Amino acid sequence: MLITLNNIKPIYMSDDEISSSDIYLKNNVLFEKNKKYLISASSGNGKTSLLNFIYGSSTNFEGNISYNGVSQANIFDFRKSKISYVFQDFKLFPKLTVFENIQLKNSITNNKTFEEIDNLIENVNLGNKKNSLVGSLSMGQKQRVALIRSLCQPFEFLLLDEPFSHLDEKNVKIITKIIITELEKKDASLIATSLGESYLFDFNKILKL
Amino acid sequence: MLIKLQRKTLVATQIIGYSLTICVGFIIVLLITQFYFDIKPLLSQQTDVFKSKTAVITKNISVFKTINKEKIYFTEKEIHNLKEQPFTKDISKFMSANFKIKAFSNNTESVPVFYTDLFFESIPNNYIDVETDDWKWGSSLDFIPIIIPENYLNLYNFGFAESQGLPVLSKNTISQIEFFIEISGNKKLKKYKSKIVGFSNKVNSILVPEMFLLWANKEFGRVKENKTSRVLIEFINPSDKNILEYFNKNNFSINKDKLEFSKIGFFFKSALLFVFAIALVIIFLSIAFILLSLNLIIQRNKELILNLYNIGYNYNRIAKFYQVFITLVTVTSVVTSLIISNIIRNYYLREIVSFFDFNESRNYLLILSLSFILILTIIYNLIILKNIKKIVIQ
Numbered sequence: 001m002l003i004t005l006n007n008i009k010p011i012y013m014s015d016d017e018i019s020s021s022d023i024y025l026k027n028n029v030l031f032e033k034n035k036k037y038l039i040s041a042s043s044g045n046g047k048t049s050l051l052n053f054i055y056g057s058s059t060n061f062e063g064n065i066s067y068n069g070v071s072q073a074n075i076f077d078f079r080k081s082k083i084s085y086v087f088q089d090f091k092l093f094p095k096l097t098v099f100e101n102i103q104l105k106n107s108i109t110n111n112k113t114f115e116e117i118d119n120l121i122e123n124v125n126l127g128n129k130k131n132s133l134v135g136s137l138s139m140g141q142k143q144r145v146a147l148i149r150s151l152c153q154p155f156e157f158l159l160l161d162e163p164f165s166h167l168d169e170k171n172v173k174i175i176t177k178i179i180i181t182e183l184e185k186k187d188a189s190l191i192a193t194s195l196g197e198s199y200l201f202d203f204n205k206i207l208k209l
Numbered sequence: 210m211l212i213k214l215q216r217k218t219l220v221a222t223q224i225i226g227y228s229l230t231i232c233v234g235f236i237i238v239l240l241i242t243q244f245y246f247d248i249k250p251l252l253s254q255q256t257d258v259f260k261s262k263t264a265v266i267t268k269n270i271s272v273f274k275t276i277n278k279e280k281i282y283f284t285e286k287e288i289h290n291l292k293e294q295p296f297t298k299d300i301s302k303f304m305s306a307n308f309k310i311k312a313f314s315n316n317t318e319s320v321p322v323f324y325t326d327l328f329f330e331s332i333p334n335n336y337i338d339v340e341t342d343d344w345k346w347g348s349s350l351d352f353i354p355i356i357i358p359e360n361y362l363n364l365y366n367f368g369f370a371e372s373q374g375l376p377v378l379s380k381n382t383i384s385q386i387e388f389f390i391e392i393s394g395n396k397k398l399k400k401y402k403s404k405i406v407g408f409s410n411k412v413n414s415i416l417v418p419e420m421f422l423l424w425a426n427k428e429f430g431r432v433k434e435n436k437t438s439r440v441l442i443e444f445i446n447p448s449d450k451n452i453l454e455y456f457n458k459n460n461f462s463i464n465k466d467k468l469e470f471s472k473i474g475f476f477f478k479s480a481l482l483f484v485f486a487i488a489l490v491i492i493f494l495s496i497a498f499i500l501l502s503l504n505l506i507i508q509r510n511k512e513l514i515l516n517l518y519n520i521g522y523n524y525n526r527i528a529k530f531y532q533v534f535i536t537l538v539t540v541t542s543v544v545t546s547l548i549i550s551n552i553i554r555n556y557y558l559r560e561i562v563s564f565f566d567f568n569e570s571r572n573y574l575l576i577l578s579l580s581f582i583l584i585l586t587i588i589y590n591l592i593i594l595k596n597i598k599k600i601v602i603q
Contacts, residue, residue: 057519079521091516095217096210104210108521153521 001082001156003054005029007063010049022207023050025063029207033156036183036190036201041209047193048088050209051159054191055085080108084155086163090146094135098126098145101134106152120148124174139166147175151182158183160192164199176200211522215530218510223502228542230495235546235581236553237488239574241481243554246570247561263336263443265303265412269462282436287459291442296449303414303439304331304422307430308394312403315389327390329355331419332412332441339407346421353390353401356416359408380408394429446475496585500592503531507596518601528597532590539585547578 009015009024018024023039024046031037031054041047052058053065056075067073067082079085092101098121106112112120121130124144129137134145143166150158158179164172176199183190192199268281283291283302292300306329313324334344343354366377383405390403409416426435444452456463507514517527551574561567 076523079519085519087519091519093214093513093516096214100210100213104214105520107210149520 001033001068003031003157004066004069005031005054005063006066008050008053008065009062010046010053011060011062013046018046018209021209023209031157031189031191033189034187035204037192038199038201038203038206039191039193039209040196040206041193043195045209047209048161051085051161051191051193054157055079055083055159081154083157083159084150084153085159086146086150086161088161088165090142092134092142092146092149095133097131097133098137099130101145102149102152105149109153111154112152117148117152120151120178123178124148124171140168140171143167144171144175147179151178155186155188157189157191160190162193162195164197165195173200211517211526212530214513214517215527218506218513219534220502220506223499223506224538227495227499227502228538230491230498231539232542232546232549234488234492234495235543235578236549237484238492239546239550239577240553241485241488242577243550243572243574244557245481246573247554247558250570251561251565251567263441264463265439265441266456266461266463267439269460281438283438283440288437288440291440294451294455296444296446296452296455297442298445299443301333301336301441301443302435302437303441304419304426304435305438306330306392306417306422307426307432307435308392311391311393313389313391314386323388328415329417329422330414330439331417331422333419336412336441337416338409338411341406343404343406344418346418348424351401353403353417353421354406355403356407356409356412357405358413358415359410360413362408392425392429394431397429399429496588499535500589503535503589503593504596507531507593507600511600514597514600524594524598524601527601528594531593531597535589535593536586539589540582543578543582543585547574550574 005023006027006029007025008029009018013024015025023029039047039050049058049060053061056078064071067075067078075083093104096104099117102117102121103114106117118130121127124147126141126144129141134142137145143163147160147163150160160179164175167175179190180201182188190201192201192203268283270281288300288302291297310327310329311324312327314322337344337356339356341354344356346353362378362380362383369375370377384407385404387402387404390401392399392401453463455461514527518524551572554572554574558567558569
């Protein structure tokens with residue numbers, strides 16, 4: 001899938017605020033298949049908003065986003081099969097356990113077997129928390145759960161919104177490795193946002209907001 | 210997993226409260242409706258005069274009127290005036306025969322010989338409390354059906370037959386006896402076959418079909434004009450105190466006991482209607498309560514619903530749990546009401562049958578319950594879907 005942004009700008013931002021952006025108010029900003037993109041900007045510059053626009057969970061923007069050339073695509077259906085998103089606020093369900101949160105997403109498409117899910121949980125060092133309620137986890141643990149959950153569906157684009165903000169170096173390495181494996185397996189692209197910190201991904205393009 | 214998550218959003222006390230109130234409401238509504246259909250034949254055939262709001266009025270007969278008989282008839286002006294009263298819904302005149310009538314039997318073994326003079330009257334069919342297929346007349350038929358008051362039979366069986374040493378007769382036996390009617394007047398004479406086809410509890414007269422009397426009065430009547438001495442009046446509200454006031458003022462006679470019967474019937478129906486209305490209010494409140502509760506649940510879990518939508522659950526799937534749940538609760542409640550209503554109905558039917566000659570009416574409980582279930586589930590499903598859609602698509 002090819003995602004094309006044309007003259008995108010959040011409604012709540014003025015033209016002056018976004019004068020030096022590589023994305024906002026630019027024509028023909030392309031996100032292509034099998035590539036990794038980093039969107040870098042300081043806090044409050046609309047990184048989350050941009051991912052929400054692409055994901056279709058916010059329409060507070062001017063301009064046009066097209067998916068494979070179609071601008072009025074049914075974005076909702078993409079959430080099941082084409083675009084996966086790790087939200088900055090995770091959007092987990094605190095009254096469900098770690099496993100249940102992941103299975104809740106996985107059951108939409110049955111993309112992974114229980115065994116595969118168990119392995120992923122083990123790999124991110126949450127094996128002992130598999131049956132704990134997510135509400136009782138630390139921020140770092142929740143972030144790992146959200147990252148694993150995002151891998152439990154077919155996707156062509158993986159959107160990561162400041163994905164490692166609560167993780168230590170050891171866990172960042174583990175998660176990065178898992179994500180790269182999944183991206184290669186699915187021939188998928190990555191769009192990650194960052195406050196400026198460096199990631200272990202080999203990005204094809206770094207865009208400033 | 211989705212069910213487990215959404216189940217945690219429900220509040221048990223609200224659901225139990227809804228189930229109980231809607232169950233009670235439906236028991237009352239189902240029972241009252243069925244009870245009304247069950248006792249309808251009793252109300253129209255046995256309880257009161259004619260229908261629930263009717264009475265027969267005549268003029269008071271005084272010594273003076275025994276000399277001048279014209280005074281017992283209602284004038285057109287009086288009838289018109291009566292019709293115009295605010296308490297009057299409708300008026301029907303009793304029609305009397307204006308010719309000579311004789312009834313007699315042939316000398317057969319089955320019927321004892323008798324010969325008697327008679328009189329006939331008629332009233333509109335819808336005021337007659339006897340239901341029989343024989344109640345019809347056509348000019349080509351030489352048969353006249355007759356309805357007599359049940360009191361006449363009682364007078365014969367318990368008075369006349371007792372003193373004369375004659376056998377007592379059942380309604381059925383009398384209805385089998387065929388006899389002859391001879392009507393004469395206007396220099397004409399005609400003989401008809403006849404039978405007693407029914408016994409009235411309400412009309413104290415010998416009745417023949419109105420069509421026959423209209424025709425016969427023309428053919429055999431002594432006078433052209435039909436005079437009216439008895440009037441059947443249908444009230445809008447029989448408990449209106451102006452009724453008796455008006456009749457006393459105009460010196461009309463009304464059977465007050467019968468008016469009381471009418472009142473009982475009227476109050477009985479009013480009471481049923483009142484309880485029915487209360488039950489409807491209970492149902493309405495319980496529906497409003499559960500809709501409000503569901504709306505609160507949805508609003509309180511707005512974030513959860515939005516998160517579900519964000520991870521790929523569409524609003525139809527999110528709404529499905531609440532739709533199925535409320536449908537199940539409603540079906541269970543209404544089915545429970547249906548079972549309890551049936552048990553209570555069987556109980557009261559047993560009681561009624563022990564008091565009255567009563568044919569069981571059709572059971573409407575199942576069809577009523579199914580209709581309620583259908584209407585409620587459609588309303589709930591649409592409202593839930595609308596509310597959830599409103600939250601996710603902002």
